[in-house]
Amino acid sequence: MLARRPALWLTLGLLLTLALLVLGLRVGSYATSYGFILNTFWHYNPADPAQLALVELRLPRLLLALLAGASLAVSGYLLQTLVTNPLADPYLLGTASGASLGAIASYVLVPSLTLAGVYLPPVAALAGAFGATVLVVALGSRRGKILPAPLLLAGVAVGALAAAVGSLLTFLAAPEGSLRSVVFWAFGSFERAGWSVLPYPAAVLGVSLVVLAFLQKDLNLLLLGEERAAALGLPVAARRWLLVGLAAALTGGVVALCGPVGFVGLLVPHLTRGLLGTTGRYNLLGCAVLGGAFLLACDLLARLLYPPAGLPVGLVTALFGVPFFVYLLRKTT
Amino acid sequence: MRFFLLLVPLALLLGCHSESEKTALVPVRDGLGRTVSLPAHPRRVLALAPSMTEMLFAVADTATIVARCPQDNYPAAVYRKPVVNNYPLDLEKLVLLKPDVVFTVEGITSVDDAQRLQQLGIPVYYLRFRRVEDVFKGLEEVGRLLGRQPQARHLTDSLRQNLKTLTNAPIRRPISKVLAITWQDPIYCYGQNTLFTDEIRMAGGRNAVTETFPQPYPALTREYILKLNPDVLLGGSFGKLDSTFFKNYPELKRINAYRNRRIFPITGNLLERPGPRVVESVRELQGLLRKAESKPTVSAR
Numbered sequence: 001m002l003a004r005r006p007a008l009w010l011t012l013g014l015l016l017t018l019a020l021l022v023l024g025l026r027v028g029s030y031a032t033s034y035g036f037i038l039n040t041f042w043h044y045n046p047a048d049p050a051q052l053a054l055v056e057l058r059l060p061r062l063l064l065a066l067l068a069g070a071s072l073a074v075s076g077y078l079l080q081t082l083v084t085n086p087l088a089d090p091y092l093l094g095t096a097s098g099a100s101l102g103a104i105a106s107y108v109l110v111p112s113l114t115l116a117g118v119y120l121p122p123v124a125a126l127a128g129a130f131g132a133t134v135l136v137v138a139l140g141s142r143r144g145k146i147l148p149a150p151l152l153l154a155g156v157a158v159g160a161l162a163a164a165v166g167s168l169l170t171f172l173a174a175p176e177g178s179l180r181s182v183v184f185w186a187f188g189s190f191e192r193a194g195w196s197v198l199p200y201p202a203a204v205l206g207v208s209l210v211v212l213a214f215l216q217k218d219l220n221l222l223l224l225g226e227e228r229a230a231a232l233g234l235p236v237a238a239r240r241w242l243l244v245g246l247a248a249a250l251t252g253g254v255v256a257l258c259g260p261v262g263f264v265g266l267l268v269p270h271l272t273r274g275l276l277g278t279t280g281r282y283n284l285l286g287c288a289v290l291g292g293a294f295l296l297a298c299d300l301l302a303r304l305l306y307p308p309a310g311l312p313v314g315l316v317t318a319l320f321g322v323p324f325f326v327y328l329l330r331k332t333t
Numbered sequence: 334m335r336f337f338l339l340l341v342p343l344a345l346l347l348g349c350h351s352e353s354e355k356t357a358l359v360p361v362r363d364g365l366g367r368t369v370s371l372p373a374h375p376r377r378v379l380a381l382a383p384s385m386t387e388m389l390f391a392v393a394d395t396a397t398i399v400a401r402c403p404q405d406n407y408p409a410a411v412y413r414k415p416v417v418n419n420y421p422l423d424l425e426k427l428v429l430l431k432p433d434v435v436f437t438v439e440g441i442t443s444v445d446d447a448q449r450l451q452q453l454g455i456p457v458y459y460l461r462f463r464r465v466e467d468v469f470k471g472l473e474e475v476g477r478l479l480g481r482q483p484q485a486r487h488l489t490d491s492l493r494q495n496l497k498t499l500t501n502a503p504i505r506r507p508i509s510k511v512l513a514i515t516w517q518d519p520i521y522c523y524g525q526n527t528l529f530t531d532e533i534r535m536a537g538g539r540n541a542v543t544e545t546f547p548q549p550y551p552a553l554t555r556e557y558i559l560k561l562n563p564d565v566l567l568g569g570s571f572g573k574l575d576s577t578f579f580k581n582y583p584e585l586k587r588i589n590a591y592r593n594r595r596i597f598p599i600t601g602n603l604l605e606r607p608g609p610r611v612v613e614s615v616r617e618l619q620g621l622l623r624k625a626e627s628k629p630t631v632s633a634r
Contacts, residue, residue, distance in 0.1 A: 029560040049587060053556040056584045112577070113518065119581055121518070184519050184552070191519060191554060192581075308557040309519070 013289035064193035066292040073291025076265030096260035097162035098132020129252035187312025188261035364461040375433035387608035510541040512563035536618035566590035
């Protein structure tokens with residue numbers, strides 16, 4: 001197996017990402033050639049609507065997909081490590097249902113969708129995501145220590161509660177149009193991408209990857225279980241808090257911007273471990289690269305299959321992710 | 334004594350039976366091509382869509398209309414009717430109201446719900462509209478089914494006449510591309526296969542969306558709208574859309590409609606209801622197009 005050659009896989013992943021980015025730049029309502037893309041980047045002329053579409057719409061969309069995929073995959077990896085459960089995903093902390101509740105509440109309760117000049121849904125989603133996470137962590141910790149099993153259960157409970165309140169709001173929704181927004185939001189989409197929204201997820205991902213670069217060994221120790229990790233000198237409680245904090249920051253921003261895009265955070269960590277080994281040194285980097293490439297590919301496919309608006313990306317991640325996931329499962333067991 | 338008590342409901346049942354036998358059922362084909370059995374002279378009718386309610390009030394004997402939906406608000410007389418929920422469908426209330434036929438429009442009532450109603454003995458008659466002429470034909474059809482042919486004919490004659498007078502005006506060139514949006518996030522619009530396409534054509538413009546999508550009201554990307562570059566945008570006043578729509582999607586500020594401030598609100602419930610006010614809707618669109626053309630052009634493209 002090639003499992004012990006991380007450099008090769010990482011290079012392949014990066015090349016794939018680059019190829020997908022270039023391919024992605026070509027797909028849209030305006031027909032675009034490679035020459036046109038090059039020309040746009042050399043002499044950008046915002047007066048040309050096709051060039052504007054390329055730079056202001058397609059590129060930020062692709063970058064958002066890349067950042068979302070990388071963030072969700074890294075977050076999934078962290079949480080799977082934290083609770084030592086292969087079924088854990090980034091939404092374990094209640095992030096997705098909390099964000100959904102926030103977004104639904106703004107769609108249903110504030111028909112103008114703006115408050116003091118601020119477009120509300122992403123802000124409300126972010127607030128919901130962090131609110132739910134804080135609640136889950138509060139329920140999943142005792143005397144300043146995070147306990148993985150109660151954390152899992154608290155995540156399920158808070159998630160179900162937020163989903164129920166969200167459904168209630170949806171059901172009671174007065175303006176019929178807002179139902180469309182709610183449904184659209186629930187599938188996940190990169191349609192709202194723009195340069196102004198990219199700095200947050202980019203900064204969080206950057207900081208997380210730098211911090212985690214020093215902690216890969218600690219993560220592997222955590223996999224041994226609390227007692228053995230502590231016996232080997234690891235400050236277990238502190239590390240757990242750090243992981244939860246990073247995972248929440250990574251997931252919250254992405255969910256607020258893109259909606260609850262499913263599956264990437266569950267699938268990619270497994271894929272990474274399959275390729276780079278369970279305790280590989282570059283696993284987190286691998287997660288980021290493969291996660292980004294995976295969502296880029298899904299978004300590209302979504303836009304190719306159903307132009308112009310594209311299929312909801314969450315549907316594509318599931319449709320293509322699940323068979324692949326099953327294949328991985330069969331192969332490893 | 335007990336024996337007689339038993340007889341009472343039996344007699345009632347028989348009574349109902351003989352009454353329903355009097356009103357023989359006639360099979361007819363509705364707008365979706367479904368075969369529906371209706372009584373020859375329906376005496377209790379209702380509509381499950383606001384546009385259909387407007388049609389009933391225009392054609393039927395208003396005393397035969399037994400209920401309205403929560404969204405119905407035109408004509409004012411609807412408010413005198415009891416309300417029945419159309420979404421989710423209040424089956425019990427419908428059974429209680431015992432309508433002879435329920436009218437609805439394609440896309441508003443699910444075929445599943447219609448099936449349920451049919452099983453409960455309430456026939457559901459669908460209409461579908463692609464063009465303005467279909468609305469007139471629909472009015473005549475409702476008139477025929479309700480035994481009110483002369484009234485319906487009278488109405489459609491005058492509507493056709495009004496429309497003719499309206500569309501007799503010479504068409505000015507170039508013909509404006511008009512995009513009508515129904516929702517901002519995601520951006521939904523009136524697609525090619527909606528009545529809007531025919532209405533705006535009659536008003537002297539054309540639907541900016543020329544591609545036909547599976548959904549009548551497709552979601553559009555910003556890039557797609559940029560490429561359409563509509564001359565006129567309908568869906569809100571300039572000020573309102575400037576502070577919401579164009580604030581969220583600043584890239585779209587370069588479309589002709591924004592540069593020339595040819596952005597207008599449309600009367601709620603007029604464009605979206607294919608009913609007897611369809612000519613009024615065409616008149617409004619025509620007025621907006623004239624207003625648009627009277628504004629100075631900033632971009633020459």
